[in-house]
Every structure is written in C-alpha cells, then in structure tokens.
C-alpha cells in the first residue's frame with residue numbers, strides 16, 4: 412500500500428450496497444463466457460461475426476472484419492497483421508441475447524500466438540472448438556484442446572463449412588472421441604454435405620432444419636425451413652438416398668448415445684457437437700440457443716485462501732492479458748481483467764496483490780462488438796479493460812476486501828532464443844524502455860547473459876513471429892532499429908536449486924547458463940537429448956523445470 416493510502420474496506424467499495432443477494436445471483440447466473448479455439452482458416456472470424464449478428468450486437472456482416480481492417484488502417488503495428496494476413500490481437504466482446512449476457516473472448520489464430528490464446532483460455536469458462544469439416548482436426552486445434560483439457564473447460568465442438576465437401580460426420584466424431592478420448596453428444600446432425608448439404612437434424616426438438624441456398628450472407632437468419640422430424644412431407648423434400656441415410660443415422664444416434672448428461676459437459680468430459688456453415692448463417696442460431704442452455708455459468712476459482720465463489724461479495728479478478736496501443740491515437744495500454752467474484756463499480760478502489768498498491772478503477776471498460784465503452788458496473792464472469800498503464804502484470808490478482816492471490820497464468824516454455832541487438836548505442840535508454848515494456852506485456856520472455864559486459868537481451872519465444880512483432884514494435888513505437896541474432900537452442904530450464912545448485916554441479920557441458928529477469932539461473936540446451944544427458948551426468952544440479960510458470 413502506498414504511504415498514506417488505506418486498504419479498501421467494504422464501505423469504500425461502492426458496488427456493494429445496492430444489489431440484493433437474489434439480484435446478485437441472478438446477474439451471475441445470466442452470464443456466460445467462452446473462447447473459440449480453432450486452426451487458422453476454420454472460420455473463427457466468420458463464426459464470431461455471425462454470433463454477434465444473432466446476438467444483435469452488430470447489424471451487418473463484415474463488421475468484425477471491417478473493424479479489423481479499420482484498425483489496420485490506423486495502426487502501424489496492425490499493419491504487420493495485415494501484411495502477414497493474420498490476426499494477432501485478442502479482445503473480449505460482449506453481447507446480450509435472450510436475457511443472457513455473453514462474453515466472447517476472441518483468441519488469435521496464428522500458431523505463434525498460442526501464448527496469447529493460452530492466457531485467454533485462463534479467463535474462459537467454456538470453449539468452442541471450431542473444426543473445418545473438410546479437414547478434421549488440425550495441429551493448432553490439438554494443442555489448444557490440450558489446454559482446455561488441463562483446465563477442465565467444457566468444450567463445445569462445431570464442425571464448420573458443411574456446404575463444402577466434408578468428411579463423414581461419424582469419421583469426424585470418431586476422431587475427437589479416439590484422439591482426445593472425449594465422448595461426444597451430437598446435438599445436431601448433418602443431412603448431406605457439399606453441394607448436397609441440405610440442413611441438420613436438431614435433436615433437442617426432433618426437428619429438421621433445412622438450409623435454403625441463396626440466402627443473404629450478411630443478414631440475420633439464414634433462409635431456413637423447419638419441419639418436424641415426423642412430418643411426412645420430409646420424404647418428398649429430401650432425396651430418397653439422403654432421407655434413408657438420415658433415418659438410419661437418427662436411429663443410430665438414439666440407440667448409441669445416452670441422454671445428454673449436463674454435469675459431464677460441465678466437467679469437460681462430454682462434448683456437445685454441432686454441424687454448421689457459418690458463412691451461410693446456417694446452424695449458428697441453433698448452436699447459440701443450445702450453448703446458452705448447456706454451457707457453464709461463472710464458477711469458483713482456486714486461490715491461496717481456498718476457493719473463491721462468484722457470489723462472494725468482495726470484488727476479485729486477475730489480469731490475463733495486456734494490450735498496448737489498442738487505440739493508436741492515444742498510445743494506451745489496456746489490462747484485461749477477468750472478474751472472479753463480487754461486483755465492480757466504476758470508481759471503486761482495488762488492490763493489486765503483487766505490489767500491494769491501491770488503484771481506483773476510474774475508467775473500467777467493456778469491449779462491445781465494435782467499440783469500447785466505459786462501464787458503470789459489472790459482476791463475476793465479466794471481462795473488464797483497465798487503462799492503468801504500469802500498474803499491472805499478466806497474472807496479477809486485483810481485489811477489494813480480504814487479501815487473496817489467484818495462482819497466475821502458466822505459459823508455454825519458449826523454444827526459440829535470439830539476441831536482440833540495439834544498432835544505435837546512443838539510444839540505449841529507449842532500447843531498455845521498449846524491452847521492459849514489451850516484457851511487461853508478456854510479448855516475449857527475456858533472458859540475459861551471465862558474462863559481465865554482455866548486456867544485450869536474449870529474447871525467448873514460442874514462435875518466430877513473436878520476435879518479428881517485437882522488432883517491428885521496437886521500431887515503430889520506440890524508434891529503435893534492432894538486429895536479431897538467433898541462438899541455436901530449443902529447450903530452456905530453470906534450475907530450482909538456484910545458483911548454489913549450479914556451483915555444486917561444477918562444469919556443465921552442452922548447455923549455456925543464462926539468467927532470467929529476476930536473476931535466477933536458466934540453462935539453454937540445443938535439444939532434449941542434451942538436457943537428459945546433463946541430468947544424467949550432473950545429479951547435483953537437482954530439479955530442472957520448464958521456464959513456463961510465472962514467478
């Protein structure tokens with residue numbers, strides 16, 4: 412706590428008095444949040460846009476892409492996104508539908524930004540795994556699914572692009588069940604695919620939703636004709652071979668899949684499955700409707716003082732992402748906080764557990780579909796953006812009332828290492844400033860040589876593009892031209908015994924000893940084999956752990 416400042420007491424917490432416990436529980440109960448995980452090109456942007464359209468948050472298709480495009484036009488950094496044709500930023504978007512408040516956590520698709528996605532998943536309660544039905548599971552989906560599994564997130568599977576030639580639905584489902592050992596529950600079932608994609612059978616209502624081609628892509632509501640499954644006219648509408656197939660498959664579904672067990676969905680042990688064509692608006696509304704019913708509401712989070720329930724009246728949350736220069740005109744930096752308990756209100760004071768400092772949330776923001784706006788009030792399950800540039804680090808806990816700390820956000824262990832050289836020594840200070848700020852944002856990890864006089868930082872990243880972004884931003888935001896000098900290492904390990912363990916172990920072969928930003932020893936190896944060898948030869952070194960966890 413800063414000298415002269417008091418910790419927050421409940422009387423200083425302006426959010427508390429006004430809401431009755433019943434109202435409080437109702438507000439939390441109507442909140443749902445989710446992140447979409449997918450391999451690039453599976454249709455995440457398209458699905459996001461269609462969900463926002465159905466949710467009434469935007470009024471014409473193209474807005475999400477256009478929003479990205481307009482940011483491209485104004486921000487140098489975003490220019491890089493444009494050049495590379497990828498999306499590397501992530502945001503939280505809120506929309507209200509059928510009385511429920513949905514937060515869609517947008518995750519970047521490019522594999523080099525798995526790190527960002529990983530952090531976003533730490534803030535999500537549900538995940539939607541979007542798969543191109545023509546391709547089946549792809550590497551990025553696999554990797555992200557593992558993160559969802561670790562966090563025991565409910566996973567909803569949506570097979571997209573049914574209007575294009577697709578793998579057999581049974582094959583697609585089989586892949587998920589076998590590879591991920593994740594039982595599935597098909598909520599909808601496709602009738603044909605590609606040119607012969609006619610629609611889906613929707614199990615909850617035993618209806619057939621027929622997809623009418625030629626509907627306007629941009630408008631809400633694909634042209635859909637809905638018939639009861641028992642309607643005799645179905646036989647005349649659907650070609651005989653597809654109708655027969657549908658009959659057989661529906662029978663098989665009813666026989667082979669037990670009734671939907673929601674508790675298993677919530678524990679991440681059963682995945683509801685949908686078939687859709689996001690581009691054609693088809694299947695999106697059915698997905699949204701049943702997602703609202705089956706998804707999990709904000710739940711308890713573990714902390715150092717035990718489980719914190721969302722209904723706990725004290726405000727708490729954690730920072731899962733920092734994003735600089737979201738508004739290029741203002742050079743701002745937004746910390747995204749997932750609210751875990753209590754209520755926040757504009758102007759309330761919170762403490763940051765890492766620093767003990769008290770901060771007034773004067774301009775908390777929510778990211779609506781197209782704009783950011785200042786929010787007055789919010790509850791557990793929400794994501795708020797805080798514009799307090801240097802107050803936060805990724806993983807920080809913010810709270811009012813009793814001191815607590817959430818466990819922080821694990822990250823991927825870096826696999827690429829490169830010196831970053833400042834080409835203009837006269838700009839040393841600017842260079843340090845840029846590195847420190849980008850480091851604080853978690854754009855990359857930074858290591859340093861242990862040799863006196865070698866001060867150039869060693870950037871450590873999961874993907875090459877992270878280096879490029881840092882280089883690009885150093886130039887455009889700090890005016891520093893840099894040179895990268897790759898190091899041929901691919902494995903990094905913390906020495907848990909610290910410097911005494913290194914000393915005790917004596918001479919170490921086939922590795923490089925460096926230190927992290929807190930001065931702790933890290934060993935770099937060319938490959939896993941060298942690591943295993945060193946551990947075999949130097950028992951005194953003790954435990955070596957991936958440099959993935961926050962300090």
Ligand code: G4P
Nearest residue numbers: 451452453454455456457520571572574575688689690691
């Ligand atoms: P991403 O964010 O996951 O990378 O995917 P995005 O939505 O950008 O979609 C990738 C491409 O797939 C886009 O085509 C998009 O139109 C197309 N797509 C998405 N959903 C469907 C679908 O249901 N059916 C079919 N046939 N295509 C779909 P593009 O040519 O790369 O871009 P665009 O010119 O259409 O914007």
